[in-house]
Amino acid sequence: MTFPRKLGLLMILVAALAAVGEFMGWALPSLRWFFSFDADPNKLEGSPWLANQGEIIGYGFCGLIGLIGLVMIASGGGFHWNPLTLRKFQRFQSIGRGYASFRILMFFMALALCDQVLVGKRALAVRMDGEWVFPAFVQSQFSEEDFGGEGEQEVDYRRLKEESGDSDLLVILPPVPWDATFDSDEFMERTLPTIDGLIHEADGREPFSGFAYCYQLDDPSKLLRKARIREGKPRWSAEVMGEDGEAVGREIWENGVVVESNLPEGFAVPQTGRWAQRIYAPLPPSLERRHYLGTDSKGWDILAQLYGGLQVVFKGAVLYIFLTYGIGIVMGCLMGYFGGVYDLVMQRVMEIMSNVPFLLVVMIITNNIGRDNITLGTILLVFCIFSWIGVATYLRTSTYKEKARDYASAARVLGAGTPRVIFRHILPNAISTIVTLVPFSVSAVVTGLTALDFLGFGVPDSYPSWGRMLNDGLSNLASPWIVSSVFATMVSMLLLITFVGEAIREAFDPKKFTTYQ
Numbered sequence: 001m002t003f004p005r006k007l008g009l010l011m012i013l014v015a016a017l018a019a020v021g022e023f024m025g026w027a028l029p030s031l032r033w034f035f036s037f038d039a040d041p042n043k044l045e046g047s048p049w050l051a052n053q054g055e056i057i058g059y060g061f062c063g064l065i066g067l068i069g070l071v072m073i074a075s076g077g078g079f080h081w082n083p084l085t086l087r088k089f090q091r092f093q094s095i096g097r098g099y100a101s102f103r104i105l106m107f108f109m110a111l112a113l114c115d116q117v118l119v120g121k122r123a124l125a126v127r128m129d130g131e132w133v134f135p136a137f138v139q140s141q142f143s144e145e146d147f148g149g150e151g152e153q154e155v156d157y158r159r160l161k162e163e164s165g166d167s168d169l170l171v172i173l174p175p176v177p178w179d180a181t182f183d184s185d186e187f188m189e190r191t192l193p194t195i196d197g198l199i200h201e202a203d204g205r206e207p208f209s210g211f212a213y214c215y216q217l218d219d220p221s222k223l224l225r226k227a228r229i230r231e232g233k234p235r236w237s238a239e240v241m242g243e244d245g246e247a248v249g250r251e252i253w254e255n256g257v258v259v260e261s262n263l264p265e266g267f268a269v270p271q272t273g274r275w276a277q278r279i280y281a282p283l284p285p286s287l288e289r290r291h292y293l294g295t296d297s298k299g300w301d302i303l304a305q306l307y308g309g310l311q312v313v314f315k316g317a318v319l320y321i322f323l324t325y326g327i328g329i330v331m332g333c334l335m336g337y338f339g340g341v342y343d344l345v346m347q348r349v350m351e352i353m354s355n356v357p358f359l360l361v362v363m364i365i366t367n368n369i370g371r372d373n374i375t376l377g378t379i380l381l382v383f384c385i386f387s388w389i390g391v392a393t394y395l396r397t398s399t400y401k402e403k404a405r406d407y408a409s410a411a412r413v414l415g416a417g418t419p420r421v422i423f424r425h426i427l428p429n430a431i432s433t434i435v436t437l438v439p440f441s442v443s444a445v446v447t448g449l450t451a452l453d454f455l456g457f458g459v460p461d462s463y464p465s466w467g468r469m470l471n472d473g474l475s476n477l478a479s480p481w482i483v484s485s486v487f488a489t490m491v492s493m494l495l496l497i498t499f500v501g502e503a504i505r506e507a508f509d510p511k512k513f514t515t516y517q
Contacts, residue, residue: 008072015066022058025139029115032139033315034058085432091507098503101496108493112311119176119307121183123157127170136174151246176301177290180308180464184280184299185289189213192275197256198232199275207232214273224273227253236372240269282479294481296472302485308464309486312376313493316449317442319380320387324441328388329431332395333422337403343396350389358386359457366457376459383448387441391434398430405429436508439501443494450490466490 018031035058093099116122122136128147135142135157144151147160147169161171190202192212199208212229216222227238233256240263242248248267252260258271280299283291293302335343362382366374402408403426411421452458453467461468466486473483 004072004075008069011065011069011072015062015069019059019062022055027116027137027139029117030113032115034061085428088432088508092503095503095506098499098506101499101503105496105500108310109314112307112314115311116174118174119178119180119304120174121157121177121179123160123171123173125170125172126157126160127168129168153246176292176304176307178301178304180304181300181462183301183304184278185283185291185295185301187278187280187299189276190279192277194272194275199229199234200232202277208275208277210277212275212277214275216270216273220274224269225251227251229275232256242267282476282482284479285481293485294479296469296482297476297479298472302469302482305464305469306466306485306489309466309469310489310493312459312463312465313446313449316376316380317445319377320383320445321438321441323380323384324387325391325434325438327384328391329395329427329434331388332392333399333427333430335392336396336399336401337418337422337426339400346392350392353386354389356386358382361386362452362457371457372460374459376463379449379452379459383445387444391437394434394437395430398433399426402426402430432508436501436505439497439504443497443501446490446493446497 014031017028018034020026021028021031022035035055111118116136117124120136124134124136126133126135126142126147133142135155141154143149144153144155147155149155157171157173158177160169161173164171192199192202192208193204194200195204199212200206201208208229209231210229211226213226214224216224223241225238225240227234228236234253235255236253238251238253239247240249240251240261249261249263251258251263263269280295280297282297283289283295283299285292285294291301291303293306295301296305331346335346362379365378365382369378399422403421408421408426411425416425449458449465450467450470453465454471455467456471458465458467466489469486470483470490473479473486476482
């Protein structure tokens with residue numbers, strides 16, 4: 001079986017497993033990413049599109065990947081590499097440092113694909129009364145009542161394991177039993193004063209923005225709601241708590257006023273109260289608490305965030321390479337093959353786009369959409385809009401040279417159509433010129449995503465981010481485990497990518513396989 005057919009079969013298998021897993025209510029490692037494009041959870045009600053956005057996009061991705069796999073299987077002939085290109089790949093394998101770095105990167109990618117098997121707050125398996133359940137691998141949540149507790153909130157599996165003791169209850173947690181985001185450890189509270197109707201920082205100097213907790217005025221221990229505050233006013237979704245401290249519903253706030261709620265009929269909750277912010281002191285590495293690299297200023301586990309950031313980097317790199325090189329290869333081949341007016345027009349378009357400042361575009365998009373509405377796909381789309389130009393430039397030159405060779409003319413004489421000549425004959429001989437760019441493109445994605453998050457123009461807090469960790473570490477130099485962990489991880493990753501890039505560049509050096517006469 002040829003390589004394209006093997007790849008097509010793999011794509012069909014991945015798409016089928018992802019679709020079946022979603023339909024059956026499973027949460028399969030990595031494959032659940034296909035259905036992670038849910039609508040904004042802050043909106044209680046909306047159109048059918050918003051309500052089923054995650055499923056629609058997920059099944060759409062599965063269908064697209066499966067269709068591409070079918071096309072690759074049905075296409076017949078294989079993708080034949082130029083023998084000279086094969087020799088270059090063999091030389092790459094002979095370069096020890098570069099090939100070893102490549103294998104290490106593939107190992108890290110395999111770890112990233114393990115997903116919740118390695119990192120997450122849900123238990124991998126729980127045995128109770130002789131029955132087994134697997135909370136980490138199902139989409140539904142188990143409540144405290146399911147394990148003999150009280151309340152309908154999701155069970156705390158870390159606490160459940162501590163309380164199991166010598167009982168028949170068995171709880172198996174991931175090696176790192178913490179989520180990458182919004183999973184904090186110990187905290188202390190700081191009161192936020194309300195001045196002129198606006199919730200302010202503890203010092204009262206400026207309006208507060210962040211996540212806060214509202215307590216009843218005459219009973220400071222009674223929690224009323226949890227809400228996000230923007231410029232001193234509650235905004236979007238707020239979780240309302242009942243008499244027993246459990247969540248009873250949600251409210252939607254706009255400009256400090258409740259505009260929608262799904263609270264039980266007759267249930268009333270004061271709109272005013274004492275607001276407080278929870279402060280999480282960075283904790284040093286602790287084997288007892290399973291914080292192997294410590295926590296940051298939000299109480300989030302460092303190792304879990306590094307792992308989540310690694311997943312984001314790999315997802316971003318794969319999507320970036322697929323989109324950027326897919327667009328660049330197609331546009332470059334068409335420009336080099338057809339030439340003429342089409343080539344001139346596209347060159348002018350590329351010149352204009354190459355002079356647009358990338359960071360300014362990201363800042364404009366962030367300010368208009370809102371950082372909380374920015375997704376990884378949005379950032380990558382902006383990356384790809386400007387990054388395909390370099391790939392197209394290289395492919396244009398190579399295609400222009402290759403189309404004049406005898407094999408291309410012979411293919412046209414034998415009746416091969418334009419797409420077949422370009423993508424079956426010319427492309428395998430021209431693509432080796434851009435293979436050397438791939439590692440450095442991955443490096444650009446890593447540094448670009450990190451820099452944007454560090455400057456505050458990247459993805460929201462729901463995404464693990466190395467840039468946000470680096471910023472937090474620089475703000476808390478008294479807790480050196482934060483900045484040292486993320487710095488060591490980033491430097492190691494960039495070094496591995498650089499070693500791979502240097503090895504590929506040396507292996508694909510034309511002087512190694514050229515005889516000058």
